Amino acid sequence: MIDLRSDTVTRPTEGMRAAMAAAPVGDDVYAEDPTIGELESRVAALLGHEAGLFCATGSLANTLGVAAHVRPGQEVLCDSGAHIARAEMGAHGALTGMTMRTWVTADGLVDAAAVAGLLAPDAGPYLVSTACVEVENTHNFGGGTVQPLDAMRAVSELCADAGVGRHLDGARLWNAHVASGVPLGVYGSLFDTVSVCFSKGLGAPVGSVLVGSADQMAAARVLRKRLGGGWRQAGVLAAACLYALDHHVERLADDHVAARAFAAAVRASGGSGSAGVADPETNIVVVRTGTVPAAEVAARASTAGVALSVVGSRVVRAVTHLDVTAAQAGRAGAVLGEILAG
Numbered sequence: 001m002i003d004l005r006s007d008t009v010t011r012p013t014e015g016m017r018a019a020m021a022a023a024p025v026g027d028d029v030y031a032e033d034p035t036i037g038e039l040e041s042r043v044a045a046l047l048g049h050e051a052g053l054f055c056a057t058g059s060l061a062n063t064l065g066v067a068a069h070v071r072p073g074q075e076v077l078c079d080s081g082a083h084i085a086r087a088e089m090g091a092h093g094a095l096t097g098m099t100m101r102t103w104v105t106a107d108g109l110v111d112a113a114a115v116a117g118l119l120a121p122d123a124g125p126y127l128v129s130t131a132c133v134e135v136e137n138t139h140n141f142g143g144g145t146v147q148p149l150d151a152m153r154a155v156s157e158l159c160a161d162a163g164v165g166r167h168l169d170g171a172r173l174w175n176a177h178v179a180s181g182v183p184l185g186v187y188g189s190l191f192d193t194v195s196v197c198f199s200k201g202l203g204a205p206v207g208s209v210l211v212g213s214a215d216q217m218a219a220a221r222v223l224r225k226r227l228g229g230g231w232r233q234a235g236v237l238a239a240a241c242l243y244a245l246d247h248h249v250e251r252l253a254d255d256h257v258a259a260r261a262f263a264a265a266v267r268a269s270g271g272s273g274s275a276g277v278a279d280p281e282t283n284i285v286v287v288r289t290g291t292v293p294a295a296e297v298a299a300r301a302s303t304a305g306v307a308l309s310v311v312g313s314r315v316v317r318a319v320t321h322l323d324v325t326a327a328q329a330g331r332a333g334a335v336l337g338e339i340l341a342g
């Protein structure tokens, strides 16, 4: 099976397992795990922030990051395809009591005019006030799109002028950085809090880091514990993330090549929908399935040895990663192309 459902399906490499086994650890609820401390300060420095907080998942890091800005009864703005809106099981409303309004985009790209149209920082006693704007880079359901720096800068300035918090869901910020060449610190400088994920393209088994100010991270640590996310000798997991930082960032370029090979093979089939398969910017290819339901396309691909995920009634997604080669991705694209060609 060529498994392209997600870049979360990777297994830790031998080198990563060795690093995990050798990691010094301590009780992280007492902030005594040296490996976690090293990971948190290293990621904070990379993104130009004061402090970091290691979390079990990206959803938890985003929940804590957005909650750093928004009190119950206030709102966060994001795009309608955002992971925080679609894929975090309503955590932001259900657990931290905020509401959400969205702007609509085709490919997840941030739209400063749309943000300006929604921003309501001091809405008064009768309307909900905006306390945070959230941006995702790269954009997952948008097809791994890299947010243009100009648009992010415009949104960042709008929020700063309005006194509204800025959270970046950077689950795949590593991919954006490798594809665009924009330094991580430049991305980090445009936001007050940033989450990054290690269990996607970086190939660690578990883990995300949230960064922000020391005060914000101290409050996030309390909320993390309240939500049941305090943990003990999790330095074995942080060691995998440190190993990934050293060994798996630059190689993301290989995943981007593999994703382009997949897209090219789908297009080569000339089947329905294949004309709409653009060259991916990073490691995610979103393919519209035309008149055939996405679930049926995914089932047929699975029978032919290719696992894809269904992300809409007529949309499938393929994600390249550490455990697939460009040649395998090309073969998988040809399988999907044949199915679409009927």
Ligand SMILES: *Cc1c(COP(=O)(O)O)cnc(C)c1O
Pocket (backbone or CB within 6 Å): 056, 057, 058, 059, 060, 062, 083, 084, 136, 138, 139, 140, 169, 171, 172, 197, 200, 208
């Ligand atoms: C995967 C992902 C996350 C975090 O997901 P978890 O499964 O909770 O780790 C957050 N944002 C985006 C855009 C993602 O793709």
